[in-house]
Amino acid sequence: MDHGPAVEYHECDELLKYKQKAGLRLFFIYSGIYGVFVLLNTVFPSMMESVIFFGLNLAIVYGIGLILIAIILGLLYNYQCTKMEKRLDTSSSKTQGGSE
Amino acid sequence: MIYTASPLAVGIFFAVVATVLCISFYFGRKTTSAKGYFAAGGTIHWSVNGIAFAGDYLSAASFLGICGMIAFSGFDGFLYSIGYLAGWVVALFVVAEPLKRLGKFTFADALDSKFNSRDIRLMAAISTLVVSIFYLIPQMVGAGALVTPLLGLPHWVGVTLVGGIVIFIVTTAGMKSTTYVQFLKGALLIVFSVVLVFMVVDRGVQDVPYEGYHDFITLQAELTDGSITYVSDPAYTIAGEYTENGLHFVKLEKDGINNWWNLETDTSTLTEALTIVTLDDGSVLFNGAPREDQLFYPVGSMHRIMADGEQVEEVRGLNVISFLAVIQESEVVRFIADVFTSGDEKVRIWYQEITPGNEILSPGLKFHIDEGSSFADKMNFISLMLALFFGTAALPHVLIRYYTVPTPAAARKSTIVAITAIGFFYILTLYMGLGAMISGVLDVESSNMSAPLLAQSFGTLMFAIISAIAFATVLGTVSGLIVASSGAVAHDFIDNFLGRKLTDHKKVIAGKLAAVGTGIIAILLGIAFKGMNVAFLVGLAFAIAASANLPSILMVLFWEKTTAKGIAASITTGIISALGLIMLSPSMFTRYGLEASAAPLPLDNPGIISIPLSFAVLIIVSLMTQDKGKPQGEKALTS
Numbered sequence: 001m002d003h004g005p006a007v008e009y010h011e012c013d014e015l016l017k018y019k020q021k022a023g024l025r026l027f028f029i030y031s032g033i034y035g036v037f038v039l040l041n042t043v044f045p046s047m048m049e050s051v052i053f054f055g056l057n058l059a060i061v062y063g064i065g066l067i068l069i070a071i072i073l074g075l076l077y078n079y080q081c082t083k084m085e086k087r088l089d090t091s092s093s094k095t096q097g098g099s100e
Numbered sequence: 101m102i103y104t105a106s107p108l109a110v111g112i113f114f115a116v117v118a119t120v121l122c123i124s125f126y127f128g129r130k131t132t133s134a135k136g137y138f139a140a141g142g143t144i145h146w147s148v149n150g151i152a153f154a155g156d157y158l159s160a161a162s163f164l165g166i167c168g169m170i171a172f173s174g175f176d177g178f179l180y181s182i183g184y185l186a187g188w189v190v191a192l193f194v195v196a197e198p199l200k201r202l203g204k205f206t207f208a209d210a211l212d213s214k215f216n217s218r219d220i221r222l223m224a225a226i227s228t229l230v231v232s233i234f235y236l237i238p239q240m241v242g243a244g245a246l247v248t249p250l251l252g253l254p255h256w257v258g259v260t261l262v263g264g265i266v267i268f269i270v271t272t273a274g275m276k277s278t279t280y281v282q283f284l285k286g287a288l289l290i291v292f293s294v295v296l297v298f299m300v301v302d303r304g305v306q307d308v309p310y311e312g313y314h315d316f317i318t319l320q321a322e323l324t325d326g327s328i329t330y331v332s333d334p335a336y337t338i339a340g341e342y343t344e345n346g347l348h349f350v351k352l353e354k355d356g357i358n359n360w361w362n363l364e365t366d367t368s369t370l371t372e373a374l375t376i377v378t379l380d381d382g383s384v385l386f387n388g389a390p391r392e393d394q395l396f397y398p399v400g401s402m403h404r405i406m407a408d409g410e411q412v413e414e415v416r417g418l419n420v421i422s423f424l425a426v427i428q429e430s431e432v433v434r435f436i437a438d439v440f441t442s443g444d445e446k447v448r449i450w451y452q453e454i455t456p457g458n459e460i461l462s463p464g465l466k467f468h469i470d471e472g473s474s475f476a477d478k479m480n481f482i483s484l485m486l487a488l489f490f491g492t493a494a495l496p497h498v499l500i501r502y503y504t505v506p507t508p509a510a511a512r513k514s515t516i517v518a519i520t521a522i523g524f525f526y527i528l529t530l531y532m533g534l535g536a537m538i539s540g541v542l543d544v545e546s547s548n549m550s551a552p553l554l555a556q557s558f559g560t561l562m563f564a565i566i567s568a569i570a571f572a573t574v575l576g577t578v579s580g581l582i583v584a585s586s587g588a589v590a591h592d593f594i595d596n597f598l599g600r601k602l603t604d605h606k607k608v609i610a611g612k613l614a615a616v617g618t619g620i621i622a623i624l625l626g627i628a629f630k631g632m633n634v635a636f637l638v639g640l641a642f643a644i645a646a647s648a649n650l651p652s653i654l655m656v657l658f659w660e661k662t663t664a665k666g667i668a669a670s671i672t673t674g675i676i677s678a679l680g681l682i683m684l685s686p687s688m689f690t691r692y693g694l695e696a697s698a699a700p701l702p703l704d705n706p707g708i709i710s711i712p713l714s715f716a717v718l719i720i721v722s723l724m725t726q727d728k729g730k731p732q733g734e735k736a737l738t739s
Contacts, residue, residue, distance in 0.1 A: 023193035030189045031489075037182070038485045041463045042478045045470045049462040055425025059175050059462040063182050064530075067523040070189050074516045077193060081512060 015088050022080050026073045033069060037062055109564035110251060116568040117265060120281050120575055124269045127277040144279055146510040150517020152279045153501055155286025157184075157492075157518065158525055159235075159577035160242025160548075161638035163289065163570055166526075167554075168547030169466065170533020171400065172434070174459070176466035177533055180639070181526035183485050187492025187642075188522065190650075192515045195493045198657050200502040200511035206584070207499040208592045211652055217664035221597040223671040227648040228496040228588035230675055232581045233621060234644055235495070238637035239581070240626020243574040245548040246567055256627045262571075263623035266578040270615040275583050279504060282576040288569050290521060293528045296551075296566065299558050300535035301423040304416040305405050305430065309540030310557065314397040316433075316452060319370040321350070321363060328363060331370065342442045349373075349440070349449060357388040357395075362451035373451040374399065374435065374544055380444040398553070400542040403431040403454045420531065427534060428457045434465075434537070435544050450544040460537075476702035484639055487707030491642025494649035497580040500587060578622065582615045589614035639705055640682055647710035648674030651718050659722075666722030674714035681706030 040047055040062070048059035144152070162184065169177030202210035208224030240259045247258025269277055320332035328341055328350050339358050340351035348363040350370060360377075361370045374396060377385045386396035406429035407415045415426055435450040455465070464470035467484075468477040492498060502511045536542060536554040543549050555566035590610035594600050602610060629637065651674065652667045682688060685704045686696035703709070 019197060023197075027189060027193035030186070030193075034186050034189075034485075034489060038482060041179075042469050042481060045463055049458045051428070051458075054421050055428055056421065057428060057458060057461055060424060060428075060530075063175070063178055064527055066182050067185050067526055070185055071520050071523045073189070074192055074519045078512060078516050081509070085509060 012088060015084055018084050019081050022077060026077050030070065030073055034066060037066060106560050106564065108560050109567060112564040112568045113251065113571060116572050117575075119284070120265070120269065120572065123280050123284070124272045124277040127272075127280065143506060144276075144504040146505050146514040147517055148283050149279070149501060149505050149510070149514035151286045151521060152282040152504075153286075153498070153514060153518030154290070154521035154525070155282030155284070155573075155576045156497060156501060156580040157522055157577075158286060158289055158573060159638065160239045160570070160574050162525070162529070163293075163551060163573050164242045164245065164548040165238065165638065166529045167533045167536060167551035168549070170530060171536035171542055171550035171554075172547050173466035174455075174534070174537070175461050175463055178530050179463065179467070179485070180488065181529050183488025184492065185519070185523050185526050186489050188515065188519045190490060191493040191498065192512065192519060194657070195499075195653060196502060196511045196515045197508040199499060199653070200505070200508045206503075206587045206592055207496060207649065207653065208588070208596075211656055211667055212596075212664075214656075215664040215667075217668065218597050218599075219668035220664055220671075221592045223668045223675075224649075225588040225592035225597065227644075227671050227675055228592070229585055229618070230679070231494075231496055231641055231645045231648065232585045232588075232618065233625065234641035235497070235638060236578060236581050236618070236622035237625045237629050238641075239574050239578045240622050241629050241637065242548055243571065243578075244626060244630060245546050246552065246571050246574070255630050259623055259626035262574055262578060263619050263626070266575055266582060267616055267619035269575070269579050270582045270586065270619075271612040275500070275504060278576070278579040278583050279501075281572070281579060285569065285572040285576040286521065289573055290525050290528075292565055292569055293525060293532065296555055296558070296562065297420075297528050297531040297535070299562075300531055300539075300554070301418045301420055302416070303558075304414065304418045304423070305402055305426050305538060306414040307402055307405060309401050309538065313401065313540040314399075316372040318372070319361075321368045321370050323363075323365065323368060326365075340442060342440055342447075344440060347438060347451075349447075349451070351442070359388040360447055360449055362449075371452045373449050375450075376448040376545075378446040398541050398543060399433075399435050399450070400537050401433050401540050402538050403433045405430045423531065424461065424534075426457075427538070428461050430457045431455065432457060432460055432538060435542070437544065460534075474702075479708055480703050480705060483643075483703055483705040483708035486711060487639060487643035487646050487705055490646035490650050490707070490711060494645040494653060495642070496584040496588065496645075496649075497577070500584050501580075582618050582622075585618040586611035586614040589617075643682070643705050643707040643710065644675065644678040646707055647678040647714045651711070651714040655715070655718050655722075659719075661722050661726065662718065663722040663725045665725040666718045666720075669721040670714045670718035673717040674710060677710040677713050678706045681710060 048057065048062070050058050052058050052061045166177055166180050169180060171177070199207060199210045202213040206224070206228065208221055208228070211224055212220045240262060243262035244255035244258040247253050247261060248255060269281060319336065321328050322330035326343075328338055331338060331352065336352040336354045338350065339353040341363075342349045348365055349360050350363050351358055351360050352370070360373055360375045362373050363370050375387055376396070377388070379385070384391070386393075389395045405412050405415060405426065407426050418426060432455050434453050434455050436453045438449050438451065440447050440449070459465065467481045468474070469481045501514075505511050505514055532551050532554060536550040539554055539557045541550070541553040541557050543553060552563060552567045552570060556563035590602070590607050594610050595602050595607060648671050651670050655662045655670075656667060681701060681703060684700050685706070686699040686702060687704045689699040690696050
C-alpha cells in the first residue's frame with residue numbers, strides 16, 4: 001500500500017526533472033574532482049608535495065580548492081534551481097524561505 | 101599535563117551553559133505537539149536552519165578531533181576536513197529536496213513513503229540508533245577531554261555533565277530548542293575560530309614558541325657493537341636500553357631520576373623524550389617523576405625556520421598564504437608515540453622527530469599512502485575517504501534537519517548556507533591545527549585538546565571562550581543526535597512498527613523517555629572510550645551511516661525496481677557488515693589489549709567493503725522480490 005509522503009508539495013514534473021538533472025550533473029562533476037584527488041594521494045603521493053604557487057603545494061591547493069569548489073557549485077545549483085522555480089512560478093517558489 | 105581551572109574559564113563556561121538552558125526553558129513552554137517536538141513544527145527559516153546545520157555538524161570531531169589530528173599529523177588530519185565537507189555535495193545535489201518532499205519526522209518516512217513496510221521502519225529505527233550512538237561516543241569523549249582543563253574535573257564527570265545537560269535540553273523542548281542551541285553555537289564557533297586564526301597567522305612562527313618553553317636537550321653518545329657505552333654529559337649515567345624496529349631508546353639517570361631518551365644511531369645523538377612509565381607496583385611516573393612534579397611538558401615547535409629562502413629565528417605578521425608557505429619551507433619538531441616493555445617497566449614514549457614542512461603539508465604522516473606503503477594501507481585510505489564522502493548524506497541527525505524547514509526549496513537553501521559555513525570553518529581548522537603544532541602547547545596524552553590549548557597560548561580569556569564554545573559544540577551535536585534517536589524510537593518503532601498509534605502527547609512522552617535512555621548509553625560509552633581521537637571515532641560512524649542508510653536512500657530515489665525487502669535487507673547488511681568489520685579492525689584489537697597485527701583484516705575503516713556490499717544486497721533482493729514489496733508500475737520517487 002502506498003501511504004505517500006507525509007506532506008504534499010506541488011512542484012510540476014518539469015521542475016522536478018530539471019532539479020534532479022542539474023543536481024546529478026553537478027554531483028558527478030564534483031565526484032570526479034574528488035575522485036582524482038583521492039587517486040593522486042593514493043597512487044602519486046609525491047606529486048602532492050610539488051609547489052604550485054605562492055609557496056603552496058598541490059596537496060594544500062587541491063584540498064582547499066575542493067572545499068571552495070563545493071561552495072561554488074552549491075551556489076550555482078541554487079541559482080539554477082531558483083531561476084527555474086521563478087520561471088515556472090510553482091507554488092513552491094512562492095513559499096520558499098519559510099517563516100519563523 | 102596538569103591542568104588548573106581558572107575562575108574566568110569557569111565563569112564563561114557556566115554562562116554558556118546557563119544560556120543554553122534558558123533557550124530550552126523558553127522553547128519548552130511552546131512545544132506541545134509531536135511535530136513541534138521532532139521537527140520544530142517545520143517553521144525554521146532556511147538561513148537559521150543552515151547555521152544550525154553547521155552547529156549540528158561541526159561537532160567535537162570537527163573542532164577538537166580534526167585540529168588535534170592536524171596538530172600531530174599535519175595534512176592527513178586536513179583530509180578529514182576535506183572529506184567531511186565533500187559529503188555535503190551528496191546531501192545537497194542528490195538528497196536534500198527529495199527527502200524533504202517525502203518525509204515528515206525521520207528519514208524512514210521518506211524511505212517508506214511508497215511501501216508502508218514494517219521491516220523498513222524497524223531497520224531504519226535500528227540504523228538510526230546504531231549510527232547515533234557511534235556518533236555520540238566521540239562527542240562524549242570530547243566533552244570529557246574538555247572539562248578536565250576547563251573545570252579541573254575528571255573525564256567521567258565531564259561526560260556525565262554533558263549527558264545530563266543534553267538530556268535536559270532534549271526532554272524540555274526537543275528540536276526547536278536544539279535548533280537554536282545549534283544556531284548559537286555554530287555562529288560563535290565560526291566567529292571565534294576566525295579570531296583565533298587571525299591571531300595565529302599574525303603571531304607567525306618562532307624558533308622558541310614562548311619564554312619558558314622547555315629546552316629539550318641533545319647529548320652526544322658513543323656506541324660499541326650497537327650498544328651505547330658513553331654519554332657526553334657526565335651528570336648522566338646509562339641505566340638501560342631498548343631496541344626495536346630500528347628504534348633505539350636509552351634510559352639515563354640523573355639526580356635520582358630515570359628517564360628514557362631516543363638514540364639516533366646514524367648521528368650518535370641522544371634526544372630528550374617524554375615518557376609515561378608504569379611500574380609493576382602500579383605507580384606511574386611522568387618523565388621519571390610523579391605527575392605533580394610537572395616534568396611532563398607541553399610540546400610542539402619549529403626546528404628550522406625558512407622565510408623567502410633564508411633561515412631566520414622568527415617571522416611575524418604573516419597572512420593566510422605566507423603562513424603556510426613558511427611552514428612548507430621550514431622544519432617542525434613532532435613527537436612520535438611508541439610503546440614498549442623493558443624489565444618491569446611499561447613505557448609509553450613520545451620521541452622527537454624533525455619533519456620537513458613539505459611532508460607536514462602533504463599526505464603520509466598518518467595514512468601510510470606514500471611510496472613503500474602496502475596495498476592494505478592504500479585501501480584503508482580510500483575506504484575512509486569513501487565513507488566520509490557518502491556518510492554525511494546518511495547521518496540521521498543531518499537528515500532530520502530537512503524537516504524543520506517549510507519547503508524543499510528551503511531545505512536546499514539551508515544546505516547551501518551550511519556548506520558555505522562548514523567549508524569556511526574547515527579551512528580554518530588547517531590554521532588552528534598547524535598553529536597548535538608549532539606553539540609549544542600540545543599535550544601528547546590528548547590530541548583532542550590541541551585547539552583549546554592553542555587558544556590558551558593567547559591568554560586565559562581566549563582559552564575560556566574557545567573551551568566554552570567547544571563545550572557548547574558538544575552540547576549542540578549531542579542534542580541533535582538524541583532528538584534523532586528519540587524520533588526513531590517513538591515515531592518509527594513504537595508508532596509505525598509496533599502500530600501502537602500513539603496520540604500526539606504520548607508520542608512526545610515516548611520520545612522524551614527514549615532521549616533519556618540514549619543519553620545514559622552515551623554517557624557510559626563516552627567513559628569507556630576515553631582517550632581515542634574523536635575524529636577517528638566519527639569516521640567509523642560515517643562508515644556505518646554510509647553503509648546502512650545511503651544505498652537505500654539513493655536507490656529508493658533513483659531506481660524504480662527498489663522493493664521494501666531490498667531496502668530492509670540492505671540496511672541490515674550495511675549495519676552488520678560495517679559493525680563487524682569495525683570490531684575486527686586493527687584499532688579495535690588495540691582497544692581490546694591485543695596486537696593490531698592480530699586483526700584478521702587490515703582495514704580500520706570498513707566503507708570500501710560494506711558500502712558496495714549494501715548496494716549489491718539491495719539490488720539482488722529487490723530483483724528477487726519484484727512482486728512482493730512494491731506496487732507494480734511505480735517509478736523511482738524523483739522521476
